[in-house]
Amino acid sequence: MPFNTIFEPFRIHSVEPLKLTTPIERRQALAAAEFNLFSLRSRDVIIDLLTDSGTGAMSRDQWAAIQHGDESYAGSPSWEMFRDAVQNLFPFKHVIPTHQGRAAEKILFSVFGGAGNFIPNNTHFDTTRANIEFTGAVATDLVIDEGLDPQNLHPFKGNLDPIKLEAFITKHGRENVPLIMLTVTNNSGGGQPVSMANMREIREISLRHGIPLYLDACRFAENAWFIREREVEFADWDVADIIREMAALADGMTMSAKKDPLGNIGGWLAMNDDDLAERCRTMLVLTEGFPTYGGLAGRDLEALAVGLTEAVSHDYLRYRIRSTAYLGESLAASGIPVVQPIGGHAVYLDARALLPHLSPLQYPGQSLAIALYEAGGIRGCEIGTVMFGRQPDGTEVAAAMDLVRLAIPRRTYTQSHIDYVIEVCQQVADRSGALPGYRITREPKALRHFTSAFEPIS
Numbered sequence: 001m002p003f004n005t006i007f008e009p010f011r012i013h014s015v016e017p018l019k020l021t022t023p024i025e026r027r028q029a030l031a032a033a034e035f036n037l038f039s040l041r042s043r044d045v046i047i048d049l050l051t052d053s054g055t056g057a058m059s060r061d062q063w064a065a066i067q068h069g070d071e072s073y074a075g076s077p078s079w080e081m082f083r084d085a086v087q088n089l090f091p092f093k094h095v096i097p098t099h100q101g102r103a104a105e106k107i108l109f110s111v112f113g114g115a116g117n118f119i120p121n122n123t124h125f126d127t128t129r130a131n132i133e134f135t136g137a138v139a140t141d142l143v144i145d146e147g148l149d150p151q152n153l154h155p156f157k158g159n160l161d162p163i164k165l166e167a168f169i170t171k172h173g174r175e176n177v178p179l180i181m182l183t184v185t186n187n188s189g190g191g192q193p194v195s196m197a198n199m200r201e202i203r204e205i206s207l208r209h210g211i212p213l214y215l216d217a218c219r220f221a222e223n224a225w226f227i228r229e230r231e232v233e234f235a236d237w238d239v240a241d242i243i244r245e246m247a248a249l250a251d252g253m254t255m256s257a258k259k260d261p262l263g264n265i266g267g268w269l270a271m272n273d274d275d276l277a278e279r280c281r282t283m284l285v286l287t288e289g290f291p292t293y294g295g296l297a298g299r300d301l302e303a304l305a306v307g308l309t310e311a312v313s314h315d316y317l318r319y320r321i322r323s324t325a326y327l328g329e330s331l332a333a334s335g336i337p338v339v340q341p342i343g344g345h346a347v348y349l350d351a352r353a354l355l356p357h358l359s360p361l362q363y364p365g366q367s368l369a370i371a372l373y374e375a376g377g378i379r380g381c382e383i384g385t386v387m388f389g390r391q392p393d394g395t396e397v398a399a400a401m402d403l404v405r406l407a408i409p410r411r412t413y414t415q416s417h418i419d420y421v422i423e424v425c426q427q428v429a430d431r432s433g434a435l436p437g438y439r440i441t442r443e444p445k446a447l448r449h450f451t452s453a454f455e456p457i458s
């Protein structure tokens, strides 16, 4: 479109009211939640940017597909529509439906994990890491160095470093590296894309050592759009063809259909290997369900089949990536440090840079996220030392970065909602020097960010 306005390629069909809370109400809610934003009641949140996972708006056609769902236990036509839609973009031989991404991870690593195994990724998402560590295997992040520098403008900061990967395989021995994972886009590293050139390089290493390559492909469409915009070879390609090209470089994938496939629930595991698929299906029956529905209802399978066709629309992806950039660029223009370039599904505020008076073990990300909620009812998510600081041996170390992620649900908020977010962030940034550090007063054994209790350090 020859205009600069960010054009939402849809109009509103059904509305959900937002409750406007006062700062006093929000302070009470924070105290009741013991300063853990995951413990807030969502009705006390005005703009919920906690996650882009399962929080998007489904389309008219997806809701219509819900009505069309066939709930047969075995062999439902809804399953066939889902499988065909998945294989249209990811032509893997076996598609194994799960109720969400971590269920696919759980099954995959019950086969590939186990003590003595080492599994590299650009950056493991927290559930991926936890599922690997649960089996006794070691999860290692090997993103390129540029991906760890919040201000570096590298166009593909999600790339997995091929030199680090070679050294990793040499160090641990090929027989102890059962799988290479590649997360597109790299969520924990700032929502940064992986280039096709990098995927080809990693594929070459995977083939040379005979180690299977799996994509954690939750945000495959956003990644493909970045490839189209930033890798000259793909400038004229249809995004669906870019996705098929990505899939052709891998042996399999895990998926959370709560992201780019525009579902509120869902996921899958896919692969070419027959024996492996057989073992995974056996696990699926134990933990999820029969192979033609996995952990899902027939209606969910149909909504996802439609979502997969909408996710690759160029009008939608242009709007999606542009509207996320709008938030990030507006914050950066007002002097707020954000991870650059702006990623696909979220804007990441650099809390360590904005709150230099706090050490990482005083959780600057947590402090900033709490302040945004208190000031404007905006819920973001700490991605830093709270999430990653506790080590399997019980020690605590600073995470590579202390970020606050403002994740943008798909097709859900309008530009004026985002303008409000920008205003609240500016207000908090103006008094960031006065924000307190936090300490943890109660902590579970794993995934502590979900349920820990906090208190401000006075």
Ligand code: F0G
Pocket (backbone or CB within 6 Å): 050, 051, 052, 053, 100, 101, 102, 103, 125, 127, 128, 183, 187, 188, 216, 218, 255, 256, 257, 258, 266, 267
């Ligand atoms: N992999 C990545 C890269 C993810 O971002 C997520 C979820 C998963 C796997 C797990 O999928 O939630 O369906 O079980 N990310 C969400 C988020 C929760 O907020 O980033 P799931």
